[in-house]
Amino acid sequence: MSGHTTxxxxxxxxxxxxxxxxxxxxxxxxxxxxVRGGQVVIVSNETVAPLYLEELRRTLSAWECHExxxxxxxxxxxxxTVSQVFDALLARRCERSVTLVALGGGVIGDITGFAAACYxxxxxxxxxxxxxLAQVDSSVGGKTGVNHPLGKNMIGAFHQPNAVIIDTETLxxxxxxQLRAGLAEVIKYGLIRDPGFFSWLExxxxxxxxxxDDLLAEAIARSCRNKAxxxxxxxxxxxxxALLNLGHTFGHAIETAVGYGEWLxxxxxxxxxxxxxDLSVRLGWLQxxxxxxxxxxxxxxxxxxxxxxxxxxxxxLRLMALDKKVSAGQLRLxxxxxxxxxxxxxxxxxxxxxxxxxxxxxxxQG
Amino acid sequence: MSGHTTxxxxxxxxxxxxxxxxxxxxxxxxxxxxVRGGQVVIVSNETVAPLYLEELRRTLSAWECHExxxxxxxxxxxxxTVSQVFDALLARRCERSVTLVALGGGVIGDITGFAAACYxxxxxxxxxxxxxLAQVDSSVGGKTGVNHPLGKNMIGAFHQPNAVIIDTETLxxxxxxQLRAGLAEVIKYGLIRDPGFFSWLExxxxxxxxxxDDLLAEAIARSCRNKAxxxxxxxxxxxxxALLNLGHTFGHAIETAVGYGEWLxxxxxxxxxxxxxDLSVRLGWLQxxxxxxxxxxxxxxxxxxxxxxxxxxxxxLRLMALDKKVSAGQLRLxxxxxxxxxxxxxxxxxxxxxxxxxxxxxxxQG
Numbered sequence: 001m002s003g004h005t006t007x008x009x010x011x012x013x014x015x016x017x018x019x020x021x022x023x024x025x026x027x028x029x030x031x032x033x034x035v036r037g038g039q040v041v042i043v044s045n046e047t048v049a050p051l052y053l054e055e056l057r058r059t060l061s062a063w064e065c066h067e068x069x070x071x072x073x074x075x076x077x078x079x080x081t082v083s084q085v086f087d088a089l090l091a092r093r094c095e096r097s098v099t100l101v102a103l104g105g106g107v108i109g110d111i112t113g114f115a116a117a118c119y120x121x122x123x124x125x126x127x128x129x130x131x132x133l134a135q136v137d138s139s140v141g142g143k144t145g146v147n148h149p150l151g152k153n154m155i156g157a158f159h160q161p162n163a164v165i166i167d168t169e170t171l172x173x174x175x176x177x178q179l180r181a182g183l184a185e186v187i188k189y190g191l192i193r194d195p196g197f198f199s200w201l202e203x204x205x206x207x208x209x210x211x212x213d214d215l216l217a218e219a220i221a222r223s224c225r226n227k228a229x230x231x232x233x234x235x236x237x238x239x240x241x242a243l244l245n246l247g248h249t250f251g252h253a254i255e256t257a258v259g260y261g262e263w264l265x266x267x268x269x270x271x272x273x274x275x276x277x278d279l280s281v282r283l284g285w286l287q288x289x290x291x292x293x294x295x296x297x298x299x300x301x302x303x304x305x306x307x308x309x310x311x312x313x314x315x316x317l318r319l320m321a322l323d324k325k326v327s328a329g330q331l332r333l334x335x336x337x338x339x340x341x342x343x344x345x346x347x348x349x350x351x352x353x354x355x356x357x358x359x360x361x362x363x364x365q366g
Numbered sequence: 367m368s369g370h371t372t373x374x375x376x377x378x379x380x381x382x383x384x385x386x387x388x389x390x391x392x393x394x395x396x397x398x399x400x401v402r403g404g405q406v407v408i409v410s411n412e413t414v415a416p417l418y419l420e421e422l423r424r425t426l427s428a429w430e431c432h433e434x435x436x437x438x439x440x441x442x443x444x445x446x447t448v449s450q451v452f453d454a455l456l457a458r459r460c461e462r463s464v465t466l467v468a469l470g471g472g473v474i475g476d477i478t479g480f481a482a483a484c485y486x487x488x489x490x491x492x493x494x495x496x497x498x499l500a501q502v503d504s505s506v507g508g509k510t511g512v513n514h515p516l517g518k519n520m521i522g523a524f525h526q527p528n529a530v531i532i533d534t535e536t537l538x539x540x541x542x543x544q545l546r547a548g549l550a551e552v553i554k555y556g557l558i559r560d561p562g563f564f565s566w567l568e569x570x571x572x573x574x575x576x577x578x579d580d581l582l583a584e585a586i587a588r589s590c591r592n593k594a595x596x597x598x599x600x601x602x603x604x605x606x607x608a609l610l611n612l613g614h615t616f617g618h619a620i621e622t623a624v625g626y627g628e629w630l631x632x633x634x635x636x637x638x639x640x641x642x643x644d645l646s647v648r649l650g651w652l653q654x655x656x657x658x659x660x661x662x663x664x665x666x667x668x669x670x671x672x673x674x675x676x677x678x679x680x681x682x683l684r685l686m687a688l689d690k691k692v693s694a695g696q697l698r699l700x701x702x703x704x705x706x707x708x709x710x711x712x713x714x715x716x717x718x719x720x721x722x723x724x725x726x727x728x729x730x731q732g
Contacts, residue, residue: 079449086445090516093688118484121511121522145487150456156487157523322459 005221010232014160018224020217024167025052028059034163036124037097039064043112044103045072048130051173056103066092075261077107077146079155085115096120105131106138113144117159124162130170132182133266136223139164141231147260151322152252158236168217181266183301186219189226192243195340197222205300243342246334247272253319257311270303279356280336283348290339306360313357371587376598380526384590386583390533394425400492400529403463405430409478410469411438414496417539422469432458441627443473443512445521451481462486471497472504479510483525490528496536498548499632502589505530507597513626517688518618524602534583547632549667552585555592558609561706563588571666609708612700613638619685623677636669645722646702649714656705672726679723
């Protein structure tokens with residue numbers, strides 16, 4: 001793929017474009033329609049800012065441009081960090097028409113979006129995601145928020161960005177481990193609703209890890225098209241949007257158990273996906289052959305398939321029960337009927353979930 | 367008035383009732399339609415909880431009921447206090463279907479509403495306002511949030527309650543100073559859009575201060591009817607909802623200058639209203655005779671008419687410039703054309719605003 005692709009997240013008056021292409025961070029005309037007032041504030045972190053902040057400042061030079069640089073890492077995705085953003089916005093006398101620009105990965109996007117949701121009861125923001133995970137998942141859809149010591153993403157808001165501007169060149173500076181973690185969310189779209197994409201990933205996984213530009217751009221566009229369709233149908237997660245959480249209830253438990261930031265979110269989701277597939281097979285819903293394909297693709301992407309050895313099965317279960325997906329005390333999970341078809345269900349024997357966890361937490365990888 | 371009045375805030379699928387009457391805190395059937403899941407959490411403060419918490423717990427005994435008791439006062443309307451509410455909700459494993467119940471004045475309502483807006487990206491809440499100010503103004507309309515050292519209500523969200531349940535009996539335990547402060551917001555509705563109500567208040571002000579039950583209920587209902595109409599037309603304050611801020615830009619500057627909690631919000635709004643009237647007369651928009659009527663009604667309500675002596679005019683101006691109503695550097699103010707007609711305007715000579723502030727801050731009361 002060359003040039004530049006525009007997708008739209010169709011949400012009525014809150015609709016917004018997703019722009020995907022090389023070098024988009026240099027194109028002020030893509031930012032202009034999404035900037036409301038005369039002030040912009042770039043929120044970034046200590047890893048990304050040295051790479052791209054000055055370039056982005058030049059692109060935004062038509063506006064009064066400030067910046068807030070946060071420490072890097074999931075463990076800083078807290079209310080305290082959001083409070084630092086508020087301090088900076090107020091110290092610079094930012095008005096209600098200020099536009100925030102999130103330059104970084106999923107943590108920066110989630111923090112910036114939540115700050116935008118709450119500053120003066122809501123200001124616009126633009127996502128400029130620089131990790132694969134943020135480009136294919138967290139920057140699209142308006143879920144914003146921070147973690148609490150007792151649970152991930154427990155504090156937040158739905159607040160849609162005014163634009164998502166994905167410069168695929170920023171993947172050139174991304175750590176390989178981060179690239180692999182992003183693939184976990186890419187694979188998710190194939191599993192929950194796009195079997196053709198899953199097969200395409202089986203063919204192209206190796207080339208993606210070698211950062212073939214055109215293939216990465218295609219993987220991002222196909223992922224965003226799936227995400228945009230799901231979000232447009234179900235902005236507030238009343239129904240099918242919950243399918244996007246495949247592997248996440250298991251994954252969040254792992255992230256909470258090991259401490260935020262030890263495992264990457266995508267790594268935890270990969271394990272969660274493997275566990276969801278395992279339980280789905282035990283329920284007789286998924287064929288063992290399909291589970292093997294899933295495990296092979298995750299492994300080929302360099303992703304883990306089992307929880308860290310230190311976590312016991314009962315600890316996993318306890319942490320999963322804290323998840324937002326609990327309703328009336330019953331844990332709802334995203335499970336698989338086949339590659340390309342997922343369901344949200346609380347209708348499973350809890351003994352089977354325990355088997356899945358006991359098997360996985362004793363170290364076997366299925 | 368006896369029995370009980372129901373008004374509706376008409377916001378499509380987010381519409382909700384305002385119930386007004388004596389002893390409503392004892393009526394579970396008014397709460398039931400607004401409770402979504404099986405858990406309720408009452409958020410209250412150290413002043414109100416000893417008076418009404420046990421009664422309300424009994425009313426809500428059909429649900430799993432928890433409580434969070436916060437310190438009392440505007441100076442606790444901070445992000446740190448909201449964070450304490452999150453801690454309590456997570457420690458009690460509250461689910462996404464939990465319903466929060468704000469039992470207290472405007473501070474409790476604003477904190478609880480903001481916590482409800484952000485907990486797990488949004489849970490329902492019910493307002494049970496126990497001060498006149500909260501009953502006639504802050505509990506209706508979905509503005510929630512907290513203060514920042516650099517500005518009032520700078521962090522927050524629009525999040526509509528599922529119901530507002532106003533038990534007029536709770537005014538029986540309200541300090542007289544708080545009752546007076548509430549009248550400032552009641553008078554506001556007369557000034558901005560209801561001249562008949564203003565005249566009614568001129569006649570009945572003394573009886574209201576003596577806590578005549580029927581008259582208080584009527585004043586609350588007429589105030590809420592005005593507020594509900596404004597909010598239904600303009601939920602997000604794109605237009606006429608801004609008129610509800612009459613006196614508030616001046617008032618917030620006073621509150622910030624003296625430190626949150628020294629002056630009551632309504633007291634600061636009363637002074638702000640007097641200053642807005644003064645500037646309106648200087649602009650030739652309001653007749654001096656009408657200004658005198660306004661000052662007389664504020665004075666009869668026992669409200670202050672001038673800022674504290676310690677604040678200089680240039681300090682007032684500097685603090686007003688931090689207000690959310692600033693757009694492109696120009697301060698928009700709510701000003702009066704007559705009793706019953708207000709306008710939002712940035713179209714005034716700043717020299718006249720300075721005259722208003724210099725006159726007021728030198729201690730003269732007009």
